[in-house]
Every structure is written in C-alpha cells, then in structure tokens.
Amino acid sequence: MSPNILAIFYLISGVLFILALRGLSSPETSRRGNLFGIIGMAIAIGVTILSIGNFSIGFVYLLIFLVIGGSLGAFIAFRIPMTAMPELVAGFHSLVGLAAVFVAISAFLKPEIFNLGYSGNIKIASLIEMSLGAAIGAITFTGSIIAFFKLRGIMSGSPITFFGQHYLNLLLGLLLIGLIFYLCTTQSEILFWTIISISFLVGVLLIIPIGGADMPVVISMLNSYSGWAAAGIGFTLENSALIITGALVGSSGAILSYIMCKGMNRSFFNVILGGWGATDQSSIKSSKEQKPVKSGNADDAAFLMKNASSVIIVPGYGMAVAQAQHALREMVDALKKNGVKVSYAIHPVAGRMPGHMNVLLAEANVPYDEVFELEEVNNDFANCDVAYVIGANDVTNPVAKTDPQSPIYGMPILDVEKSKSVLFVKRSLSPGYAGIDNDLFYRENTLMLFADAKKMTEEISKNL
Amino acid sequence: MEIDPFIFRLSIFILSIFVGYYVVWSVTPSLHTPLMSVTNAISSVIIVGAIIASLAGNPENIFDTANIFGFLAIVLAAVNIFGGFLVTQRMLAMYKKKKKDK
Numbered sequence: 001m002s003p004n005i006l007a008i009f010y011l012i013s014g015v016l017f018i019l020a021l022r023g024l025s026s027p028e029t030s031r032r033g034n035l036f037g038i039i040g041m042a043i044a045i046g047v048t049i050l051s052i053g054n055f056s057i058g059f060v061y062l063l064i065f066l067v068i069g070g071s072l073g074a075f076i077a078f079r080i081p082m083t084a085m086p087e088l089v090a091g092f093h094s095l096v097g098l099a100a101v102f103v104a105i106s107a108f109l110k111p112e113i114f115n116l117g118y119s120g121n122i123k124i125a126s127l128i129e130m131s132l133g134a135a136i137g138a139i140t141f142t143g144s145i146i147a148f149f150k151l152r153g154i155m156s157g158s159p160i161t162f163f164g165q166h167y168l169n170l171l172l173g174l175l176l177i178g179l180i181f182y183l184c185t186t187q188s189e190i191l192f193w194t195i196i197s198i199s200f201l202v203g204v205l206l207i208i209p210i211g212g213a214d215m216p217v218v219i220s221m222l223n224s225y226s227g228w229a230a231a232g233i234g235f236t237l238e239n240s241a242l243i244i245t246g247a248l249v250g251s252s253g254a255i256l257s258y259i260m261c262k263g264m265n266r267s268f269f270n271v272i273l274g275g276w277g278a279t280d281q282s283s284i285k286s287s288k289e290q291k292p293v294k295s296g297n298a299d300d301a302a303f304l305m306k307n308a309s310s311v312i313i314v315p316g317y318g319m320a321v322a323q324a325q326h327a328l329r330e331m332v333d334a335l336k337k338n339g340v341k342v343s344y345a346i347h348p349v350a351g352r353m354p355g356h357m358n359v360l361l362a363e364a365n366v367p368y369d370e371v372f373e374l375e376e377v378n379n380d381f382a383n384c385d386v387a388y389v390i391g392a393n394d395v396t397n398p399v400a401k402t403d404p405q406s407p408i409y410g411m412p413i414l415d416v417e418k419s420k421s422v423l424f425v426k427r428s429l430s431p432g433y434a435g436i437d438n439d440l441f442y443r444e445n446t447l448m449l450f451a452d453a454k455k456m457t458e459e460i461s462k463n464l
Numbered sequence: 465m466e467i468d469p470f471i472f473r474l475s476i477f478i479l480s481i482f483v484g485y486y487v488v489w490s491v492t493p494s495l496h497t498p499l500m501s502v503t504n505a506i507s508s509v510i511i512v513g514a515i516i517a518s519l520a521g522n523p524e525n526i527f528d529t530a531n532i533f534g535f536l537a538i539v540l541a542a543v544n545i546f547g548g549f550l551v552t553q554r555m556l557a558m559y560k561k562k563k564k565d566k
C-alpha cells in the first residue's frame with residue numbers, strides 16, 4: 001500500500017472519530033456515534049497491518065496478543081458495575097499512558113522501523129516528540145494508577161501533602177525539560193530511561209495531594225493527558241489518525257476539567273495544587289451542637305412526599321456509594337402512581353466523574369428526559385414541594401451564596417433550600433468533603449433522615 | 465523552499481484541537497461519562513504504533529526488545545479498545561427516553 005493511500009485511510013479513521021464524539025450530542029445519535037468510532041478503529045488497525053504486509057509468525061503473535069487484550073477488555077466491560085465506572089475510566093487511562101510509553105521505547109530502540117533515523121542518530125524532531133510522548137504517557141500512567149487507588153478506596157481519598165511539594169514538582173518538571181534537551185544532543189539511552197522514570201514519579205506526586213471529591217477534575221485532566229501523549233506519539237510516527245485523535249481527546253479532557261472546575265468555582269491550579277479538607281474542622285464541630293436539627297423517619301418522609309405535587313430528587317456521590325439508584329427509581333415509581341411530578345437535578349460535580357450520576361440513573365432505567373442539569377432545573381426549586389437530597393451535600397449548601405468567608409463561596413449550588421420542604425438523607429451531621437457545615441441541616445424546612453441512603457429510600461417506598 | 469511535512473502535521477493537530485473544542489462543547493452533560501470512555505477507546509488508536517513496532521523488523525527475531533514492547537503495547541491498547549467501546553455501548557444502551565403514556 002502506498003504511503004499516500006495509507007494516509008488517506010488514517011484520515012478517514014480520524015474523521016470517523018470526530019463523528020463518534022459528535023454523536024454524543026444527544027442520546028439518540030450516540031449509539032451510531034459509537035459505531036463510527038469502532039469502524040474508525042477497525043480501519044486504522046486493518047490498514048496498518050496490510051501496509052506492513054508481514055504475515056509471518058509475527059502476525060500470528062500479533063493476533064494472539066490482540067485477542068488476549070481484547071477478551072480481557074470485553075470481560076471487564078461486561079462485568080464492571082456502573083458504580084465502578086470512575087475507577088474503570090482511571091484504569092483505562094493508565095493503560096493508554098503505558099502503551100504510549102511502550103511505543104515510544106520501541107521507537108527509541110529501533111528508530112529505523114519507523115523511519116526516524118538510526119539508533120544513536122535519531123532525527124532531533126522525532127526525539128523531542130517521542131520523549132514528550134513518553135513523558136506525558138508515563139505521567140498519565142502513574143497518575144491514573146493513583147487516581148484508581150483513591151477511587152477504589154485502596155488508598156485514602158484524603159490529600160497527601162508535604163512541605164515543599166510544589167517546589168519539588170516544579171523542579172522535576174524543569175529537570176525533565178532539561179533532560180529532553182540534553183537527550184537531543186547526546187542520544188544517550190540512559191537519559192531516555194531517566195526521563196521515563198522521573199515522569200513516573202511526577203505522575204504520582206501530581207495526584208497524591210488531590211482529594212477524593214476533586215476526582216472529577218483529576219479524571220478529566222488525565223483524560224486530556226492521555227490524548228496529548230497519543231498526539232506526541234502521532235507526531236513521532238507521522239500518523240494523522242493518531243494526531244487527530246490525540247488532539248480530540250486532549251481538548252475533550254481539557255474542556256471537561258474546565259467544566260468541573262467551574263462547577264466548583266475553583267481555578268484549575270487551585271484544584272491541582274491540593275485539596276480542601278485541610279481546613280480547620282475542630283471549630284466547625286464545636287459550633288454544630290448548639291443548633292437545633294429536625295429529624296424524621298421514613299413515615300414522615302413518605303407522608304410529605306405523597307402529599308406533594310412536585311418532588312425534585314438531588315442525587316450525589318452518597319447514592320453511588322450506597323448503590324441506591326434502583327431503590328430510588330422504585331420510590332419514584334410509587335410516587336408517580338400517586339400523581340406526584342418527579343424530576344432529578346444533577347450538579348455538574350456530583351459524583352466522582354463527569355456525568356457519573358446520569359449513568360447511574362440511566363442504569364436504574366430513569367428516562368433521561370426526567371434528568372436535568374443545574375441551569376435547567378434551578379428555578380424549579382422555588383415551585384417544588386419536596387426536595388429529596390440523597391447522597392449530595394456541599395452542592396446544596398446555601399453558604400456558597402451567603403458567606404464570603406466560606407471556602408465554597410461562589411460555587412454554583414442547587415437552590416434546594418427554596419423548596420417548601422427538604423428531605424436530607426444522610427448518615428450523620430458530619431460535614432461534606434469541603435469540611436464545612438451545611439447550613440441546610442438547620443433550616444426550618446429541612447427534615448433530616450439519618451440512615452443509609454438505600455435503606456431509607458426502600459423504607460419510604462414501603463410507606464407510600 | 466518546500467514546506468516541511470512537520471508543518472502539515474502541526475496544522476492537522478491545531479485544527480483538530482479546534483474541531484475537538486467545538487464538538488465536545490456540544491456533547492450533552494448527561495453523556496459526559498460515555499464521552500470519557502469513548503475518548504479513552506479512540507486514544508488507543510496508538511495501537512497502530514504498537515503494530516508497526518511489533519511487526520516491522522527482522523522476521524527471524526520477532527522477540528527483539530523493541531518488538532516485545534510493541535507486543536505489550538498491543539495487549540494494553542487492545543484491552544482499552546475493546547473495553548472502552550463495549551462499556552460505552554453498554555452505557556449508551558441504558559439511556560432511554562420516557563415511555564409515552566398509553
């Protein structure tokens with residue numbers, strides 16, 4: 001196959017990938033979009049194999065490895081529970097990162113097969129591209145592993161910080177740039193390995209100071225990194241499919257990070273440089289006990305909701321933890337039978353990754369046209385009888401609007417407090433991730449339901 | 465003077481960033497999780513590099529160090545491609561519209 005025809009095919013895959021993302025603009029077109037993506041991938045793999053035209057024993061091994069990886073991936077994809085989606089995505093990012101590192105290593109060890117020159121005499125541009133690709137890939141790899149551990153609960157979600165952390169990161173970053181320059185002049189293999197090792201370290205150091213609830217930003221950011229790593233390798237291999245995809249994925253992740261940061265009213269650097277939760281929690285605890293709290297049981301909640309004409313459900317990460325989405329849907333079904341109008345309100349940063357709540361609700365067969373984003377639904381709270389807050393906390397805290405001293409001041413929140421009554425399902429009065437007390441708990445119109453989200457929802461259903 | 469092919473690739477890259485920017489802004493927020501899993505799947509097109517690394521080389525010695533890294537990268541990318549597309553498919557299949565009241 002001539003290189004020109006090959007390039008045309010890669011361009012076609014690139015366009016199909018664009019269409020795959022375009023399809024996600026609405027759930028109806030999304031499935032076709034995914035199919036475009038699969039076709040694009042099949043074309044890219046097919047023409048690459050044909051262009052090499054080597055069907056000897058190596059090809060057999062290639063197929064074997066493809067099948068091993070493919071069946072492992074398919075197995076995971078079918079078995080993974082929807083609540084584990086954030087971990088899965090983090091895990092997948094790490095694989096892309098590591099694959100980028102491996103391809104870069106091959107290219108460095110055997111540049112002649114990629115037409116990049118010869119060992120010890122690689123084209124400077126290619127050397128820069130492949131070391132950048134390898135470095136970003138390595139950062140993506142270890143960073144995603146840490147994110148995976150934190151999401152999976154293997155590692156504590158609380159931020160790990162130490163003195164001089166940011167200076168160390170800065171120093172390592174500068175060192176990496178210096179080493180890449182040095183590599184270009186010496187072509188030394190040891191330098192190349194050093195660059196990769198330092199990048200692995202940087203990945204770990206970048207993610208450990210970031211706390212659990214900031215994971216939506218982290219996952220989006222790592223998504224972006226995996227794209228830039230792919231683009232770097234794409235430049236090295238002079239492959240337009242990889243360059244297009246890398247750019248798409250890179251900008252996609254960047255936009256998601258931006259949306260997530262905006263949802264918390266924080267700058268990107270503020271998130272990256274370390275978590276909340278380091279605030280003084282003792283003062284909060286002491287002031288808390290003085291305020292009166294109304295608490296109720298499933299009976300009260302059922303009575304309130306049954307007699308309401310409209311209910312808005314506000315789910316958060318707690319719903320995912322308690323796996324309460326199915327119980328919730330059953331409760332809503334029972335409410336609908338009683339003629340209650342029910343809708344769902346999703347805050348942009350609810351959950352541990354962008355769109356986390358939407359997927360869980362979709363899993364529980366909640367129609368997507370009953371689920372609304374913050375801007376769409378926020379005015380409805382004023383006219384709603386009951387807001388049922390299940391597993392959300394900080395994103396409903398009115399303090400964000402009233403108290404300029406609060407760390408979450410200015411964060412867009414769901415105006416839950418405007419509804420006639422608020423049912424707040426929570427295990428205890430403990431503050432949320434931001435480490436601040438939720439003013440909503442002590443409001444006149446708030447009824448606290450102290451219980452596990454799933455159990456409480458099931459009990460309410462029984463009482464309806 | 466001829467234009468360096470690198471400039472063409474850079475042009476593709478920059479234009480793709482813009483395409484990505486506008487396409488991703490039009491993605492509905494409720495599909496942000498599938499967006500992540502599908503971008504994850506398509507970024508595994510890096511497998512083309514892995515295929516070249518594993519196949520192109522001396523047929524007599526297919527387990528040269530460079531080839532081994534190629535094969536390893538194939539396994540990793542294949543996990544992602546199959547896993548990413550299938551899990552996206554699985555998620556998207558769950559998004560249903562409200563049934564019309566009969």
